[in-house]
Amino acid sequence: MSTTREKAQLMSASEIDRTLVRLAHEVLEKTEDLSKLAFIGIRRRGVPMAQRLARKIESLENIQVPVGILDIKLYRDDLSAVAEKPVVSETDIQFPVKDKDVVLMDDVLYTGRTIRAALDALFELGRPARVQLLVLIDRGHRELPIEAQFIGRKVPTSSREIIEVKFNEVDDVEKVLLVERTDG
Numbered sequence: 001m002s003t004t005r006e007k008a009q010l011m012s013a014s015e016i017d018r019t020l021v022r023l024a025h026e027v028l029e030k031t032e033d034l035s036k037l038a039f040i041g042i043r044r045r046g047v048p049m050a051q052r053l054a055r056k057i058e059s060l061e062n063i064q065v066p067v068g069i070l071d072i073k074l075y076r077d078d079l080s081a082v083a084e085k086p087v088v089s090e091t092d093i094q095f096p097v098k099d100k101d102v103v104l105m106d107d108v109l110y111t112g113r114t115i116r117a118a119l120d121a122l123f124e125l126g127r128p129a130r131v132q133l134l135v136l137i138d139r140g141h142r143e144l145p146i147e148a149q150f151i152g153r154k155v156p157t158s159s160r161e162i163i164e165v166k167f168n169e170v171d172d173v174e175k176v177l178l179v180e181r182t183d184g
Contacts, residue, residue: 004179010155013174019152023134024056026150027103038100040068042118045107048169049136068093075117098126107165109135112146137163
């Protein structure tokens with residue numbers, strides 16, 4: 001059985017917040033028409049990121065960016081390995097994605113397979129004008145040709161290491177950890 005041990009804390013709550021402020025500014029700088037902007041968070045930890053960034057942009061620009069929640073479980077290419085009957089949470093996108101400038105959000109970019117599944121799920125809802133990817137951590141090790149346009153921090157990792165993002169909304173704690181698998 002494999003367990004993990006904490007190697008380092010990569011980000012504190014205040015560092016996460018500062019990074020999200022910077023990312024909000026980057027999104028604003030690279031968006032031509034804010035009325036077409038929409039955020040979609042990949043369930044679980046992409047959702048609080050999308051909600052927080054929408055609030056930051058509202059406070060900066062006094063506009064409300066629509067936020068949607070995307071569940072990708074049924075689109076994963078490892079579905080049989082996830083569970084015999086995966087629990088599907090609801091996708092909740094209350095706006096048309098057609099012709100929107102969608103910023104898709106997730107906490108960690110690793111192999112790219114989660115994002116591929118998210119794109120499949122998203123395009124079933126309509127054809128956005130543009131889709132960009134925003135991640136808090138890019139840890140490398142891509143298996144698919146997917147890259148993020150907005151990156152909080154790049155953290156090179158080994159195959160034994162894992163990035164754990166903890167958000168108050170999901171985990172009741174706020175930090176980013178680097179942990180390592182141990183054979184135990």
